[in-house]
Amino acid sequence: xxxxxxxxxxxxxxxxxxxxxxxxxxxxxxxxxxxxxxxxxxxxxxxxxxxxxxxxxxxxxxxxxxxxxxxxxxxxxxxxxxxxxxxxxxxxxxxxxxxxxxxxxxxxxxxxxxxxxxxxxxxxxxxxxxxxxxxxxxxxxxxxxxxxxxxxxxxxxxxxxxxxxxxxxxxxxxxxxxxxxxxxxxxxxxxxxxxxxxxxxxxxxxxxxxxxxxxxxxxxxxxxxxxxxxxxxxxxxxxxxxxxxxxxxxxxxxxxxxxxxxxxxxxxxxxxxxxxxxxxxxxxxxxxxxxxxxxxxxxxxxxxxxxxxxxxxxxxxxxxxxxxxxxxxxxxxxxxxxx
Amino acid sequence: xxxxxxxxxxxxxxxxxxxxxxxxxxxxxxxxxxxxxxxxxxxxxxxxxxxxxxxxxxxxxxxxxxxxxxxxxxxxxxxxxxxxxxxxxxxxxxxxxxxxxxxxxxxxxxxxxxxxxxxxxxxxxxxxxxxxxxxxxxxxxxxxxxxxxxxxxxxxxxxxxxxxxxxxxxxxxxxxxxxxxxxxxxxxxxxxxxxxxxxxxxxxxxxxxxxxxxxxxxxxxxxxxxxxxxxxxxxxxxxxxxxxxxxxxxxxxxxxxxxxxxxxxxxxxxxxxxxxxxxxxxxxxxxxxxxxxxxxxxxxxxxxxxxxxxxxxxxxxxxxxxxxxxxxxxxxxxxxxxx
Numbered sequence: 001x002x003x004x005x006x007x008x009x010x011x012x013x014x015x016x017x018x019x020x021x022x023x024x025x026x027x028x029x030x031x032x033x034x035x036x037x038x039x040x041x042x043x044x045x046x047x048x049x050x051x052x053x054x055x056x057x058x059x060x061x062x063x064x065x066x067x068x069x070x071x072x073x074x075x076x077x078x079x080x081x082x083x084x085x086x087x088x089x090x091x092x093x094x095x096x097x098x099x100x101x102x103x104x105x106x107x108x109x110x111x112x113x114x115x116x117x118x119x120x121x122x123x124x125x126x127x128x129x130x131x132x133x134x135x136x137x138x139x140x141x142x143x144x145x146x147x148x149x150x151x152x153x154x155x156x157x158x159x160x161x162x163x164x165x166x167x168x169x170x171x172x173x174x175x176x177x178x179x180x181x182x183x184x185x186x187x188x189x190x191x192x193x194x195x196x197x198x199x200x201x202x203x204x205x206x207x208x209x210x211x212x213x214x215x216x217x218x219x220x221x222x223x224x225x226x227x228x229x230x231x232x233x234x235x236x237x238x239x240x241x242x243x244x245x246x247x248x249x250x251x252x253x254x255x256x257x258x259x260x261x262x263x264x265x266x267x268x269x270x271x272x273x274x275x276x277x278x279x280x281x282x283x284x285x286x287x288x289x290x291x292x293x294x295x296x297x298x299x300x301x302x303x304x305x306x307x308x309x310x311x312x313x314x315x316x317x318x319x320x321x322x323x324x325x326x327x328x329x330x331x332x333x334x335x336x337x338x339x
Numbered sequence: 340x341x342x343x344x345x346x347x348x349x350x351x352x353x354x355x356x357x358x359x360x361x362x363x364x365x366x367x368x369x370x371x372x373x374x375x376x377x378x379x380x381x382x383x384x385x386x387x388x389x390x391x392x393x394x395x396x397x398x399x400x401x402x403x404x405x406x407x408x409x410x411x412x413x414x415x416x417x418x419x420x421x422x423x424x425x426x427x428x429x430x431x432x433x434x435x436x437x438x439x440x441x442x443x444x445x446x447x448x449x450x451x452x453x454x455x456x457x458x459x460x461x462x463x464x465x466x467x468x469x470x471x472x473x474x475x476x477x478x479x480x481x482x483x484x485x486x487x488x489x490x491x492x493x494x495x496x497x498x499x500x501x502x503x504x505x506x507x508x509x510x511x512x513x514x515x516x517x518x519x520x521x522x523x524x525x526x527x528x529x530x531x532x533x534x535x536x537x538x539x540x541x542x543x544x545x546x547x548x549x550x551x552x553x554x555x556x557x558x559x560x561x562x563x564x565x566x567x568x569x570x571x572x573x574x575x576x577x578x579x580x581x582x583x584x585x586x587x588x589x590x591x592x593x594x595x596x597x598x599x600x601x602x603x604x605x606x607x608x609x610x611x612x613x614x615x616x617x618x619x620x621x622x623x624x625x626x627x628x629x630x631x632x633x634x635x636x637x638x639x640x641x642x643x644x645x646x647x648x649x650x651x652x653x654x655x656x657x658x659x660x661x662x663x664x665x666x667x668x669x670x671x672x673x674x675x676x677x678x
Contacts, residue, residue, distance in 0.1 A: 272601045272605070
């Protein structure tokens with residue numbers, strides 16, 4: 001599993017564009033001897049960053065100029081129709097044309113979804129890709145999907161997410177039969193809405209290692225290797241978690257800077273707090289996969305820093321090396337055949 | 340605002356029954372000079388707890404025997420139809436009969452919902468009560484509803500939640516025109532599902548202080564005084580938060596107990612960590628209100644301890660003192676008239 005990969009990188013995406021994406025790409029090359037990158041975007045801006053990082057020009061780096069940038073305000077359809085030379089689109093086309101094994105963007109998620117879906121097309125049986133990401137748990141990690149691509153899901157969609165999520169975890173975590181849980185609420189009276197109830201029945205018959213319902217607190221308890229939900233619920237759960245972590249970090253900082261005594265305590269506790277922070281650092285988990293496309297597309301958080309964006313690049317490279325798309329196609333066909 | 344209140348307490352509910360509920364009731368009486376309690380449940384068990392806490396018999400305490408207990412496994416309808424002498428039901432009937440100004444239970448939520456709805460009935464225009472609770476934010480606190488009573492909501496339901504939530508916050512937080520946000524997801528392509536989109540339009544026309552969409556991370560950022568969502572999403576967001584806090588607490592403990600050095604750091608940092616823990620202690624926020632009934636019903640977390648259960652009692656007492664039900668009835672009528 002050490003096939004050379006080439007990543008097409010949308011260098012203009014994200015809050016800080018090339019000043020983050022280019023150094024991250026160089027870090028990635030430093031750690032992945034065989035890998036190559038195609039840096040897509042405004043050539044001047046990219047060259048300036050390459051120059052600033054004083055790196056002897058590496059023949060593993062190709063710069064591909066594109067004149068346009070998808071902004072955060074562009075509607076996805078506008079971005080697709082009007083900006084044919086956007087860095088996002090050109091990066092995706094590199095995958096389509098077989099020039100790259102995967103692409104990564106920190107840009108507008110909606111636009112990325114639409115452009116990737118139209119340019120790369122979906123795998124058989126998939127209408128829209130789902131967004132999957134890995135989250136830390138008490139016992140290790142879990143993969144959750146969908147995180148915002150599909151609202152108003154049908155039960156069949158949730159089953160597709162389960163099949164794709166299980167395939168992703170089987171590949172990346174080397175688990176034979178990953179457990180799959182369905183995100184639900186626990187009250188007896190009102191156990192879930194109709195869609196979730198029907199999805200549970202389908203999942204029980206699916207041949208997947210379905211363990212039943214998982215409540216919100218089960219996500220971080222590591223109740224299942226894969227947690228499946230519709231994109232609305234998944235997005236709320238993820239963003240709520242981010243907000244909560246931010247609040248707790250703020251409170252912790254406030255308590256440690258309250259007075260001289262607490263500042264002294266902070267000094268003593270710093271290594272412990274740092275170790276704690278590293279463990280829950282959302283940046284480490286950066287890189288959400290758009291599952292269900294005929295190509296690998298990884299979405300980085302828009303606010304990603306250099307370290308964080310590099311993590312997204314690593315994720316894309318790993319999925320390419322593992323041949324994720326072929327695995328997904330195979331599993332989806334098998335599950336269609338079984339249905 | 341110091342009317343004497345009488346709380347009817349379901350002493351048998353919750354994981355630990357009378358050993359938690361009775362001492363908490365005594366604590367509550369200790370802090371609320373004018374208040375009375377009706378302790379409902381198995382008289383022997385309650386008397387034993389009263390005796391154990393060596394309190395001179397107070398004429399503010401009435402014990403009301405009931406022979407049955409709603410278990411966590413009882414279906415709500417079974418609990419309602421078959422267990423007419425359950426402690427939960429008798430406590431609710433105390434409110435119905437005007438013997439108590441509010442009731443509190445830590446029992447089966449689904450059963451509490453159904454029994455309270457059938458015994459007390461709902462306010463005009465309300466089909467089912469919503470569950471509202473207060474959460475900490477970076478800037479103070481926010482009220483969120485629904486937290487699990489209503490899945491598959493219509494847009495009109497979300498508007499009702501908004502009206503009731505705003506009324507609750509206006510009363511308990513003494514805010515004139517509390518801000519109301521609609522929980523939604525932020526991606527441009529896919530901004531919310533149909534129900535949420537329609538609810539937003541209704542809310543814009545409602546005369547409420549509607550500030551628009553709030554994403555998951557906005558909850559803990561204090562983006563709005565009231566955050567409205569359907570019960571499925573709200574329950575997932577709440578439980579996910581609980582699971583995340585538990586995971587973070589576990590990680591923090593693990594890091595502080597890793598070796599002799601970190602244990603030393605823990606010793607030094609203890610007061611700071613304790614202050615931090617107090618601030619985010621979920622127990623302080625215990626007590627969810629069933630909004631929309633012709634009476635005050637507060638649900639305590641099943642795992643509540645003495646301190647935590649007492650917080651739920653305080654919440655019920657405060658809502659009774661503030662005349663919450665009359666306020667709700669008035670606001671709902673006004674909003675019906677405006678519609």
